[in-house]
Amino acid sequence: MQINLNGQHKDIPNNSSLQRLVDHYTKDPTRVVAEVDGTIITRDAWSLTILKAGSVVELVSFMGGG
């Protein structure tokens, strides 16, 4: 199925959890904040959050900035 991740279309397996998605894209999940369809998902709920086709996911983290 297709989701929108950080503004890009991505194909992921059906019924993937948010946890699986985060683990796939970063080696250091502790730095990541996740939002699904405009709602912030706390880390303890990532494995319980099952993504749907068309889900809009944002994975953000802290970077250098002024």
Place this chain on the structure above:
Amino acid sequence: MNTDNITIAGKKFSSRFLLGTGKFKNKGELKASILACGAEIVTVALRRIDLERHEENILEYIPQGVTLLTNTSGARTADEAVRIARLAKAGGQGSWIKIEVINDSKYLLPDNEETIKATKILSTEGFIVLPYVSPDLYVARRLVDAGAAAIMPLGSFIGSNMGLQTRAFIKVLIEEIQLPIIVDAGIGAPSQACEAMEMGAAAVLVNTAVAIADNPPLLAKAFAQAVTAGREAFLSGLPAKRPQGEASSPLTGFLFS
């Protein structure tokens, strides 16, 4: 012992120099710069992670005990700033937010009106809000009413190194507003930071000048020293300028009279 602390939202800091963490050539230089200047507050930004490559975790390069002030850079409206602030809080790095709402890509000037709106929303939600604004007395008064913890007026354009182009207007805020006034943006040399502190600013924030210097830790340290010098000059009660000569040696007992 240094008792000249700056208090923001009830928290005391002995350093009046804030460092931004953007644009450093590498994270090692960033960490060395933070240690060299003794900054107790550093700013960070929030961005989408890079899906193509593994990125370093900047938080590992910020010493323990340093307060993180997440900016809302990238926000063009109050709502976007609020969204970024909530994401930052969910990131577990506290609730200190520098509101930065910018629509203009040439001058990068902040949108004061949207900034006031975001300040009101976020302070109600319990964030400690430090709004970055163009220095304007009425805007500053509204930010006080909106619950700001400090006000961050720009010295000049972000990253311009042009110094205190807005000095007269920042001076108004220092005189009329009870909150700490932290000069942010455009400070390109220690002399400029020193001038802001001599004028009575509570603190100064610098990023670009340090980050792009040949030796960032050395310049960071120089900035911190300039900020201390300026602060002590302010506290000393600097004498006013005089447009004529005033002898510093006695005017009696000359050998030749």
